[in-house]
Structure formats: structure tokens, C-alpha cells
Amino acid sequence: MNWKPSPEWTIHNADEIESLKRAFEKHYSKEYGNIFGKKDAGIQTIFKHTEMDVLGLFLSGAKSKVYAIDVAFHKGGLGYTKNSSPNNEVKVVQKILRMALCVYGYFNTTKGEIIFASPKINPGVWKVLEPRKSDIDKLFKNNGLDFAVKIIANDEFKEVIMEPVKKIAGEVSDTSELFLRAYELLKRCK
Numbered sequence: 605m606n607w608k609p610s611p612e613w614t615i616h617n618a619d620e621i622e623s624l625k626r627a628f629e630k631h632y633s634k635e636y637g638n639i640f641g642k643k644d645a646g647i648q649t650i651f652k653h654t655e656m657d658v659l660g661l662f663l664s665g666a667k668s669k670v671y672a673i674d675v676a677f678h679k680g681g682l683g684y685t686k687n688s689s690p691n692n693e694v695k696v697v698q699k700i701l702r703m704a705l706c707v708y709g710y711f712n713t714t715k716g717e718i719i720f721a722s723p724k725i726n727p728g729v730w731k732v733l734e735p736r737k738s739d740i741d742k743l744f745k746n747n748g749l750d751f752a753v754k755i756i757a758n759d760e761f762k763e764v765i766m767e768p769v770k771k772i773a774g775e776v777s778d779t780s781e782l783f784l785r786a787y788e789l790l791k792r793c794k
Contacts, residue, residue: 670716
């Protein structure tokens with residue numbers, strides 16, 4: 605949970621990552637300007653601003669897969685900014701691209717799932733955001749990355765994330781896990 609890279613870790617594939625960063629910037633330059641914010645931000649700066657709420661690893665012999673997940677919860681629905689830049693669409697695209705570069709750099713793999721999840725994305729925001737998934741998928745594929753992009757929100761968030769977590773809540777004894785602690789308290793108050 606809340607994974608950030610250590611400054612002591614080695615970055616693999618630095619030249620390729622720099623090339624990917626430039627390809628991503630070029631791809632989005634007409635729509636968003638500089639997708640990573642600051643002009644000429646290096647990969648070290650990008651990695652410094654990358655965080656993953658959940659990082660999962662599947663390791664089995666020669667096969668491995670990384671799951672990088674960012675979860676955004678905003679009380680009134682996804683809302684990174686109000687009438688300013690970057691807006692929700694840009695922020696989500698930034699997060700997905702940063703996570704992919706970070707996974708490639710620190711875990712030396714181009715295979716995995718990059719997931720952005722939110723329990724509530726309002727219809728107007730979802731309408732703009734949903735087509736970005738296939739655009740990012742194509743961008744990754746065209747640049748040699750085998751990352752599957754998922755945006756999980758609304759009813760799918762409940763089905764894919766909330767319900768499975770609620771089912772195993774009684775089996776988890778980690779009292780620092782705030783959601784599970786709150787859920788157990790609510791169950792006892794019924």
C-alpha cells in the first residue's frame with residue numbers, strides 16, 4: 605500500500621524510458637500540452653511524483669506480472685481540480701503513464717496491469733475519461749509495452765473491488781487497514 609520507489613533503487617532501462625516519455629509527450633502535446641506537467645521534467649522527477657496506492661506482484665517461475673493501482677476517492681465524485689488545470693482527464697492519464705514508466709523502470713518489466721480505480725466518477729467525467737483507456741492501450745502497444753490499462757469505477761468498482769474485500773474482511777487482522785476497520789465497526793452496529 606502507498607508504494608513509492610526508494611531513491612536508492614536502480615532504474616532499469618533509463619534510455620528506453622526517456623524515449624517512451626518523449627513519445628508520450630508527443631502523443632498528447634496537441635491535446636494537453638506537456639502531459640507530465642513541467643517542461644523537460646526528467647524521469648527522476650516523474651518518478652518522484654509517482655505513487656501507487658496498491659502494488660501487487662505475481663511471481664511464478666519465469667512468469668511475473670505487476671499490478672499497479674491508483675485509487676481516487678473524492679466525496680462528490682472524481683474531482684482533482686475545480687475549473688483549473690490539470691483537469692480530471694489529464695490527471696488520470698498522467699497517473700496511468702507515470703505508473704507504467706515506473707513499473708518498467710523499477711521492476712524491469714513491460715508486462716502487467718495499470719489500474720485507475722474510483723468508487724464514483726460522475727457521468728460527464730466518465731464520458732470523457734472512458735475513451736482514454738483504449739487510446740492509452742494503443743499508445744502502450746505501439747511503443748512495445750504489454751500493460752493492460754483498466755479504469756474501474758462506479759458499479760464495476762463495487763463489484764470488482766468492494767464486494768470481494770467485504771467478503772474477506774473477517775479473515776484480515778490488519779487493524780491499520782482503515783476500510784476494513786470501519787466496515788467491521790459498521791457490521792457490529794447493525
